[in-house]
Amino acid sequence: MLISNVRPWGGESSDVRLKDGVIEAVVxxxxxxxxxxxxxxxxxxxxxxxxxxxxxHLDSTRIGLPFREHTGGPGVWTMMTNDRENWREAERPLPERVAGTLERMIARGTTRVRSFAQVDVDCGLEKYEAVIEAKEKFAADADVQVMVFPQAGILREQGTRDYLEAALRAGADAMGGIDPCSLDRDPAAHLDTVFELAQKYQVDIDVHLHEMGTMGVFSAELIAERTRALGMQGRVNISHAFGLGGVDDATTRRLIELFAELDISWTTVAPRVTEHLPIASCTDAGVRIGLGEDGQRDYWSPYGNCDMLDRTWQLSFINGYRDDALIGHALAIATMGGASIMDRRIPRLTSVEDRPGLGVGDPAELVLVDGETVASAVMDRGQDRTVIHRGRVVADALKVLSVPTSY
Structure with missing residues (x-):
């Protein structure tokens, strides 16, 4: 395929030739x-x-359903309970909701997805299987990794570990964990189980870390200790981590250096909490950073609309980015930053000026979008988009071409 008259990363007008799923030439x-x-x-x-x-979290979505009043309370357990009380009663079956949400994400330009799938004594493998079904339905349109996730903790409810292991045995791509201190209240036992199962099934690890301040730092250090001891460098991600930069400067520097040394990546969802590690410093040190939308208008939150360009705007906004280079860096995180977490063979971002992904030999995972500059595209979030996966057009005008009607 020849893509004519496009501006890679907002540069000069170019013609881009694709062949065998990669970029063959840019002239x-x-x-x-x-x-x-x-x-x-x-x-x-x-x-x-x-x-x-x-x-x-594709498994908790309410995208495409009537808007409902938010009924969740504060805290992880309260929110999780609210989800348990409502997810079965939605207006459409779960597999249909999950597939429709993934379809909407692809239509807006997301061709790499890492989704959690909740597994516990309440839902068993039902949510996991719904995410797997959607992954298979859109296998030609996006690459999807599925992470088995103990949203309710591992130790609080008997039988949880058995369900987690069943999902890993069925082929999950990563093992999840969550708040080792504050939720399960036994961080050593929680993390030992996470790492044990990950090693047994040879999968990556992704730990939700909502814990703030010194508690969050303690949990992060326990994760790093196990990463080093078990030789799992480059296979561990910490999600959220929005309290790790709020203790003191020396702790912040130490964590950044530790994450860079062990190739522990960090995924942010651009939350309102701004005590996270400094993004530019992490990038300069070599820490991989990715971006995600988290929930999609679900029983946890009314936010989320399947548009990562919107979430890029949010990442720029909550960090106070006004300089074009920093806004461009936010977009690089939302695209190639996350790609380097899903596939560690993809180089990490090297600086806030780094704009990878559009060179000869790079995978032909591309989006054409209207905009004067990269910064203006993030600010305006245009809707004139064409999406390319593995070198072929999979979506245009906010519609996935493989499905007859839009969700």
């Missing part, structure tokens, strides 16, 4: 160039890497 735009094979008129739009949503 200055020539209006008279005759394409070999398929042709796509870029119409002067921006060309950016496709989005990577590396923290989403």
């Amino acid at each position: 200055p735009h020539e209006p008279q160039r005759t394409p070999e094979g398929d042709a796509l008129d870029g119409r002067g739009r921006l060309l950016i890497p496709a989005f990577s949503d590396v923290h989403v």
Whole structure:
């Protein structure tokens, strides 16, 4: 395929040739160039890497359903209980909701997805199986990794471990964990189980860490200790971690250096809490950072609309980014930053100026979007989008081409 007249990362007008799922050439735009094979008129739009949503809960979505009043209370356990009380009563069956949400994400430019699937004594494997079904339905349109997730903890309810192991045995891509101190109240036992199961089934680890201040730092250090001792460098991600930068400067520097040394990545969902580790410092040190939407208008929160360009705006906003380079860095995190977490062979971002993903030999995971500059595209969040996965167009005009009707 030849994509003509596009502006990679907002640069000069170019023609981009794709072959066998990768970018084969990027050359200055020539209006008279005759394409070999398929042709796509870029119409002067921006060309950016496709989005990577590396923290989403497809299994709890209410996207496409009537808007409902938020009924959850404060705290993880209260929110989880609210989800348990309501998820079975939604207006459409769970597999339909999950598939519809994934479809909407792809239509808006996300072709790399890391989704959690809740597994516990309440839902058993039902939510996990719904996410797997959606993954298989859209296997030609997006790459989806599924993380088995003990939302209710591992130790609080008898039988949880058995369900977790059943999902891993069935082929889950990663083992999840959550708040080792504050939820299960036995951080050593919780993390030992997480790492034991991950090693047994040779999968990555992704731990939700909502814990603030010194408690959060303590849990992060326990995760790092096990990562080093068990040789799991490059296979561990910490999600949220929005309290790790609020203790003191020396602790912040130590954690950044530790994460970089062990290749422990960090996924943020751009929360209102701003005591997280400094993003630019993490990038400069070599810490992989990805972005995710978290819930999608679910029983936890009314936020989330399947659009990672919106979430990129939010990441820029909560960090106070006004400089074009920093806004561009937020977009690089939302695209190639997350991609480097899903596939550690993809190089991590090297600086706030790094704009990878559109060079010769890079995977043809691309989005064409209207905008004057990268910063303006983040601010305006245009809807004129064409999505390319593995070198072929999978969505256009906010519609996935493989499905007859939009969700």
